[in-house]
Amino acid sequence: MEVSGAGCWVLGLLMLIRIIVSSAACPCSDPALCEPIRDTRDFEVYVFYTRGSNWKNYDWTQVTTVALFGKYDPELMCFAHSKGARLVLKGAVKLEDIVDPEQRSAWVTQQVNLAKSQYMDGINLDIEETVLQHTKEYRALTALVQETTEAFHREIPGSQVTFDVAWSPNCIDLRCYNYTGIADLCDFLFVMSYDERSQIWTECECIAGANAALNATITGYMQFINLNIDPKKLVMGVPWYGYDYTCLQLSETNQCKIEKRPFRGAECSDAVGRQVPYRVIMKQVNSSMTGRLWDDVQKSPYYNYKDSKGQIHQVWYDDPESIALKAAYIRTFALRGIGMWNGDLLDYSNDTIAQQQTKDMWKALIPRPLSRSGVQDDF
Structure with a gap:
């Protein structure tokens, strides 16, 4: 179709207006x-962002993606892009709302827009609902990942679609997803290698333990890889928080007996505990009853303290030593990277000690060769 001179002028003006707007x-x-960020490192x-302006103090020499689990801040978007890092949405939806193909398509379109x-x-x-195999929800979840990835990649060049999974593919918390299919369909899986005691399977007493024990964490990655999931589709998630348990009884060997709290089939769970940010733990550990202790089986630090009512508590957490041990396996398994829940749980104040603690936690994310301690030989 030919366009007249006047038509060309109008078309050009419209294009100019569109650019200005x-x-x-x-x-x-x-x-x-x-x-949009197009390069992939x-x-x-x-990094998961949840609130406030702590993002200004993240180690941006490392950050590649920030998942927005808090209020949208255009300043954060501009800053992340200036550092070559992506800022991505949180995609949370109830499975019952996306079983119908039309509703699913509408949700995907809404997220893209x-x-x-x-x-x-x-x-x-980030969908963590119970899903059983060979159900309509199982099929709908896989379809959601496929349609979301296709739409984002088509509409936003260079965009990234990721999916959060539990620390193991073995139906943790009855999340029996199509892990291989989902991994193939999206850019990568963020493996939440924490809350590993959401289901504590025991025949006797419920005992407090590590949030992210090394043996369990590494076993989980081996299980994903044994499903023929490409290691480059796996990002290791580590916790920047711990669990505070009230001890019903504390043995001489520091075994903390805890209340039974059933969860999705298991008689005991970490739901009886209270999540505690790393910044709070660092303010408490040195004044606790025991100071920092180390469990050499679970490769995790912990400590005991007594509250104002005289009740003994046990706190299990991760610190630079325990995180570094796990991060070393990123090299062993050739994983895609690492991340944490969440970036706002450290102390970003001007306190000199806190600044060093925060620096050490960010530094622990950098994979280093395993030491000659025999850790790797266990696997």
């Missing part, structure tokens, strides 16, 4: 920062 809508001082460092309007770079699908 688009530039005005961009919240960044440099409109180029509203362009060899090593992924995945939201990401576009906020100049974001993808989505992290």
